[in-house]
Amino acid sequence: MTAVTASAAAASAGRRKYGSMSQDRQWALRWSYFFLTLFAIFFLLPPIYMLITSLKTSAEISAATNPWWVYRPTLDNYKELLTSNSYLTYFRNSAIVSVVVVTLTMLISVPAAFALARMKFWGSATLATGVFLTYLIPETLLFLPLFKMFAVFNEWTGIELINRWWVLLILYPTLTVPFCTWIMIGYFASIPKELDEAALIDGATWTQTLTKIFIPVALPGLIAATIFAFTVSWAQFLYPLAFTTSADQLVLPVGIITSLIKGDVFNWGQIMTGALLGAAPPLIIYAFLMDYYIAGLTAGATKG
Amino acid sequence: MSEVTLRKIVKRYDEVEAVRGIDLDIADHEFVVLVGPSGCGKSTTLRMIAGLEDITDGEIFIGGDVVNDVPPKDRDIAMVFQNYALYPHMTVEQNMSFGLRLKRYPKAEIRKRVDEAARILDIKELLTRKPKQLSGGQRQRVAMGRAIVRNPKVFLFDEPLSNLDAKLRVQMRTEIKKVHQQVRTTTVYVTHDQVEAMTLADRVVVMNNGIIEQVGTPQELYHRPKTRFVAGFIGSPAMNFIPCRMEEAGSGLSIRLSDQITLPVPPSQADRYRGHAKNGKLLLGLRPEHITEAGAHLEPGEVPFEASLEVTEPMGMETLVYFPINGTQVCGRVNPNAGARDGASLRMAANLNNMHLIDDASGQVI
Numbered sequence: 274m275t276a277v278t279a280s281a282a283a284a285s286a287g288r289r290k291y292g293s294m295s296q297d298r299q300w301a302l303r304w305s306y307f308f309l310t311l312f313a314i315f316f317l318l319p320p321i322y323m324l325i326t327s328l329k330t331s332a333e334i335s336a337a338t339n340p341w342w343v344y345r346p347t348l349d350n351y352k353e354l355l356t357s358n359s360y361l362t363y364f365r366n367s368a369i370v371s372v373v374v375v376t377l378t379m380l381i382s383v384p385a386a387f388a389l390a391r392m393k394f395w396g397s398a399t400l401a402t403g404v405f406l407t408y409l410i411p412e413t414l415l416f417l418p419l420f421k422m423f424a425v426f427n428e429w430t431g432i433e434l435i436n437r438w439w440v441l442l443i444l445y446p447t448l449t450v451p452f453c454t455w456i457m458i459g460y461f462a463s464i465p466k467e468l469d470e471a472a473l474i475d476g477a478t479w480t481q482t483l484t485k486i487f488i489p490v491a492l493p494g495l496i497a498a499t500i501f502a503f504t505v506s507w508a509q510f511l512y513p514l515a516f517t518t519s520a521d522q523l524v525l526p527v528g529i530i531t532s533l534i535k536g537d538v539f540n541w542g543q544i545m546t547g548a549l550l551g552a553a554p555p556l557i558i559y560a561f562l563m564d565y566y567i568a569g570l571t572a573g574a575t576k577g
Numbered sequence: 578m579s580e581v582t583l584r585k586i587v588k589r590y591d592e593v594e595a596v597r598g599i600d601l602d603i604a605d606h607e608f609v610v611l612v613g614p615s616g617c618g619k620s621t622t623l624r625m626i627a628g629l630e631d632i633t634d635g636e637i638f639i640g641g642d643v644v645n646d647v648p649p650k651d652r653d654i655a656m657v658f659q660n661y662a663l664y665p666h667m668t669v670e671q672n673m674s675f676g677l678r679l680k681r682y683p684k685a686e687i688r689k690r691v692d693e694a695a696r697i698l699d700i701k702e703l704l705t706r707k708p709k710q711l712s713g714g715q716r717q718r719v720a721m722g723r724a725i726v727r728n729p730k731v732f733l734f735d736e737p738l739s740n741l742d743a744k745l746r747v748q749m750r751t752e753i754k755k756v757h758q759q760v761r762t763t764t765v766y767v768t769h770d771q772v773e774a775m776t777l778a779d780r781v782v783v784m785n786n787g788i789i790e791q792v793g794t795p796q797e798l799y800h801r802p803k804t805r806f807v808a809g810f811i812g813s814p815a816m817n818f819i820p821c822r823m824e825e826a827g828s829g830l831s832i833r834l835s836d837q838i839t840l841p842v843p844p845s846q847a848d849r850y851r852g853h854a855k856n857g858k859l860l861l862g863l864r865p866e867h868i869t870e871a872g873a874h875l876e877p878g879e880v881p882f883e884a885s886l887e888v889t890e891p892m893g894m895e896t897l898v899y900f901p902i903n904g905t906q907v908c909g910r911v912n913p914n915a916g917a918r919d920g921a922s923l924r925m926a927a928n929l930n931n932m933h934l935i936d937d938a939s940g941q942v943i
Contacts, residue, residue, distance in 0.1 A: 467662035470629050475676035475723075476650035485675075489666040 320549070327351070327546040334541050350546040359520055360547060363528030367507060368554070370441045370524055374506040375499055377442065378449040382498065385450075386457030387483045391469060401458055408451040416515045419444070423516075438522045441513060445506045452505075453498040460494030461487055496562050504555055525551045579640045579653075579730035579763045580605050581626060587634035588621050588787075595621045597787035598635065608757050608764045612774035613784035613810070620735055622784070623767045627656050627733050640730050655724035656733040659740060661716040663708040663723075670704040673722045687726075694725040697759055698752075714745045718752070725760060732757075734766040738773065750776055771811050775799070783807045800931075805860065805940040808933055814865050814897060817907045818935065821861040823850060832861055832929075835903035840880045843929050850934055850943060862933035862942070865897065868909035870917070871926035878930030884909070885922040898923065 326334060328346045338344060354360045388394075389401045423434040434440045464487060472482045488495060513527045523531065529547040533540045581603040588596040596618040603609045611619040624630040626637060628649035636643050644652050655676075663672050670691055677687045695701045698718045708716055717737060724732055737753070738746045754777055757764055768774055774781045775795040783790045783798065783806070791798060791807045802808035808816045822833045823842075830842040830850055840861075842850060871881040884900040884907075891913060898909045898917045909925055911917050934943045 465660060465662065467658040467660055468664065470627075470649075471656070471658060471662040471664075471723075472675075473629070474627060474649045474654065474656050475727075476679045477675075481679065486664055490664070492666075 320552070323545040323549050326541055327549055329542055331540070331542055350542040351550075354543055354546050354550065359528065359532055362521055363523050363525045363532075364551075366438050366523065366528075367525040367551075370438065370445065371503055371506040371554075373442050374445040374449060375502045377446050378453050378502040379495070379499060381446065382450050382453040382457055383488065383495065384483065386454045386461055387479075387487060389454070390458045390461035392479070401455075404451050404458075405455050408448075408455060412448055412511060415447070416512060420515060435516055436518050436522055438517055438524065440516055441506075441509075441524065444512050444516065445509060448509070449502040449505050453502055456498050456501070457491070457494060460491040464490055500558065500562060503558060507551075507555055580638070581731055581763060581765065582638040583622070583626075583635065584638070585635040586622065586625060586632060586637065588618070588625060588630060589633040595787055596625070599784075599787075599789050601782060601789065601792065603763060603765060605763055606761045608766065608777060608779045609782060610766045610768060610774040610778035610780075611782045611784055612768055612771055613790075615769055617784040618787040619767045619769075619782075619784045623733050623735055623765060626731070626765060627654055628652050653730045654733055655727045655729040655731075656735065657717075657720045657724050657737045659736040661708070661720045661740075663716055663719055665708050668705050668707055669700065669711070669719050669722075672708070672719055673726050676723070676727050690726040690728070691722075694722040697725065697756060698722050713741050714749055717741065717749055721753070721756060725756070728762075730763065732762050732764040732766075734764065734768075736768055737766075738768070738770075746773075753777060772813065775811065781811075783810060785810075802862075802933065803942055805862070805935045805942065808862050808935065808942060812864055814908050816862050816864050816933070817868070817905075818860045818862055819902055819905050819907060820937070821859050822857075823859055823934075832932075832934075834861065838882050838902060840882070840927060840929060842932075843878045845878075846929065846932060858937035859943075860935040860937050862935050863927060863929075864931065865908040865910045867928040867931045868907065868925055869928075870911040870915035871924040875926060876928065879926040879928050881924055881926045883922060884925045886917055886919065889917045889919050898925075900925075 322340070325341060325343055327350050328343045328348070330345065330347055330349065333343070333345060385404075389397055389404070420435070423440070427433055427435070434443075468486060468490070469482050472486050477485065508526060509524075510526045513524045514530075517523055517527065520528070520532065525547075529544060529551065533544045533547060581601075583599055583601040585598045585600060586596055587594065587598050599618075599622065601609075611622060613619050621630060625632050626639075628644065628647065632645050636645055638644065639652055639654070664675065667675065673691050673694060674687045677690065682690075691704070692701075695704060698721060700715065700718050700722060703711060703715060703719070708719070711719065717740075720737070734753075738749050741749060750773060753766075757777075766773075766777060775798075778795060780792060781795055781798055782792045785806050791803045793801075795811075798807055798811045802811065805818065809818065819834055824831050824833055824839070826839075826841060829844060830847045832840045832842060834840065871879070875881060884898075884902075886898050886900050887906075888899040890897040890899075893913070895910050896913045896915070896917050898911055899906055900909070901907070911923070911925075915923065917923055935941070936943055
């Protein structure tokens with residue numbers, strides 16, 4: 274009898290313990306959902322506001338009605354922007370610049386990272402640190418000396434670099450290459466040494482080891498780097514603002530600001546529409562590559 | 578013709594000399610195991626044969642040619658790594674054929690070789706899988722398959738079984754031996770496990786501190802070790818080393834272990850040790866299986882003595898007993914029915930026909 278009571282008590286104690294653990298978990302979940310909702314609202318409000326405003330007429334915007342509601346929705350802003358030559362030019366410039374910069378960045382940083390991670394040569398460690406240090410210098414410090422350099426270059430050679438959209442193809446990689454190289458060094462370093470030794474014995478050259486083993490194995494990292502490079506070049510504002518001025522040379526972020534703000538007149542409806550449409554390409558790319566991107570960000574976390 | 582020859586091989590990393598001038602001749606078709614404790618230079622030696630490490634000094638020959646400056650891919654070798662080193666994004670078939678594809682072999686030939694290797698290793702049904710879908714043992718087979726399809730002059734194994742659990746290790750050990758019996762490729766195998774070395778090798782190379790202590794067949798190493806290191810490294814449980822003194826006893830010799838225990842040296846052994854009788858510090862080396870319970874009548878060479886057991890370890894088919902002699906813990910193997918109990922005393926017999934005498938100062942077996 275006593276034995277039975279004892280075991281029943283033990284069982285209920287066990288349940289209580291289990292119950293309290295699951296209660297802890299429930300509270301943890303409640304708090305995480307609370308904060309997740311808070312952050313979601315905080316970060317989603319601006320785009321929602323942009324969407325709402327983009328559907329309003331200028332009259333409705335200036336009428337200062339409820340900013341969170343559209344009384345007479347219209348697609349006029351979209352129609353106007355998508356048929357305006359200048360907006361399409363900005364879009365095209367942005368697209369060309371971003372695609373070329375991403376390609377250039379990958380062509381430079383992947384082999385560079387491979388060399389720095391795997392081929393032990395004199396000064397390779399210092400060079401790898403140097404690459405990272407380059408990234409730490411804020412870009413705002415660099416555009417003035419760069420501007421000066423371009424001017425001097427023009428004096429010496431007669432080649433004009435300022436106010437040419439393609440000069441961004443030289444400028445952006447100075448931001449993207451160091452960071453992408455640094456991420457790729459990390460990914461390549463996490464690949465076991467035996468893998469390239471096995472490839473070496475199997476008869477692969479360094480190039481074949483890179484293309485047939487390292488790139489496929491580090492694909493998540495490669496995609497993370499690609500997304501980063503694309504985002505940086507798509508959203509870059511300061512450099513194009515400083516280095517390009519005429520309407521046909523502008524990229525999207527600068528184009529929207531300069532053509533849709535006339536003096537102190539802000540064409541809010543079109544600004545919001547332009548920004549929203551401009552945000553679409555990175556969004557679409559993220560959506561497609563998200564799984565890879567997350568896999569990339571967390572790779573190495575669990576691998577010893 | 579795929580002998581491997583090492584001549585005065587040295588490997589130096591900055592200050593440290595990992596391999597200190599070793600000479601080794603490995604015959605065609607031979608299975609040689611390099612064994613030793615970690616840091617003894619065995620893996621470095623293997624990696625130098627593979628071409629993954631530069632050779633500081635000396636020469637390596639494969640099939641009669643000096644290969645010091647030949648890159649790994651041109652040495653016609655295949656290597657199996659401890660962590661398998663399978664290409665994770667390729668299927669088993671692609672893993673195995675990677676080397677052949679790089680060398681642009683005809684498709685039919687690749688197909689034939691992969692099928693043949695898959696048959697030998699019994700992995701035909703795995704060919705379309707990726708490495709992460711395989712168990713440890715299966716991965717090890719694939720790694721071996723990758724070596725076999727190349728049909729190289731030499732197989733190099735770098736502790737291939739260390740990542741497997743004990744049961745699988747024994748099973749794969751047999752597999753490796755079977756594969757070698759079928760393909761007969763010259764093999765150099767590195768391990769720190771002396772059991773693996775003994776069971777697999779035609780000849781075992783015992784290394785320690787960057788030098789070769791002894792080269793010989795498993796039997797030679799077991800029964801005729803040349804140094805204290807080899808004597809202690811080969812065999813499990815390890816050989817007992819008991820400090821002793823050699824004394825003249827009438828016409829013969831005797832070994833004094835303690836004030837109480839003196840063991841007469843059998844006449845068959847006595848001649849060998851006569852010159853060393855006066856040497857100061859000696860060690861008596863005796864394997865546990867040569868220290869057993871004393872039977873009703875003693876075998877020739879057996880010397881009885883009384884031991885008070887400290888610990889007994891029943892293993893089933895035998896019982897290991899531990900007792901002190903003059904402060905040294907000694908291990909013996911007795912019949913499970915001999916009545917060995919913790920704390921009890923037991924009449925033991927040491928078989929001195931199998932004794933080794935070691936010069937404590939030089940570590941050499943006399």
